[in-house]
Amino acid sequence: MSGNALWQYRWSEEFALGDPLVDAQHRAFFEEAAALRAALASEEPKDEIVAYCSAFITNLRTHFADEERLMARIGFPALPIHQQEHERLLARTESVVAEIHAADCLLDCLLGAHALMEALVEHVTQQDMRIKTFVPRQCA
Numbered sequence: 001m002s003g004n005a006l007w008q009y010r011w012s013e014e015f016a017l018g019d020p021l022v023d024a025q026h027r028a029f030f031e032e033a034a035a036l037r038a039a040l041a042s043e044e045p046k047d048e049i050v051a052y053c054s055a056f057i058t059n060l061r062t063h064f065a066d067e068e069r070l071m072a073r074i075g076f077p078a079l080p081i082h083q084q085e086h087e088r089l090l091a092r093t094e095s096v097v098a099e100i101h102a103a104d105c106l107l108d109c110l111l112g113a114h115a116l117m118e119a120l121v122e123h124v125t126q127q128d129m130r131i132k133t134f135v136p137r138q139c140a
């Protein structure tokens with residue numbers, strides 16, 4: 001799959017873990033990623049793009065914390081490793097956003113932003129799926 005296809009990655013029900021809060025956050029993540037991509041590719045003023053980025057980081061931090069609470073609650077065995085990965089991704093996101101803040105030309109940030117989004121999408125669609133078998137099935 002090319003990097004460009006990852007940018008267009010969309011939510012699919014197969015990504016659902018069975019936890020309403022975390023699933024809603026993952027679904028929103030794909031929408032936010034698309035909005036951020038559109039903003040970066042647009043002629044929008046930098047202030048607006050920086051505002052997108054700030055909201056994106058806030059939501060990512062909230063999501064990681066909620067997902068870690070879920071993993072703790074269900075006794076997910078790889079929680080410490082997954083938590084480290086969240087910290088790594090958050091640090092990388094913060095550094096890309098700092099680059100965007102500091103950039104004279106947003107084009108200079110696109111490669112970094114693109115690689116970051118690929119890593120985040122891969123995290124949701126690969127690493128997070130490992131949680132699924134540990135989520136208790138909900139009663140209908």
Ligand SMILES: [Fe+2]
Nearest residue numbers: 026067124128
């Ligand atoms: Fe997640």
Ligand SMILES: [Fe+2]
Nearest residue numbers: 067123127128
């Ligand atoms: Fe995760």
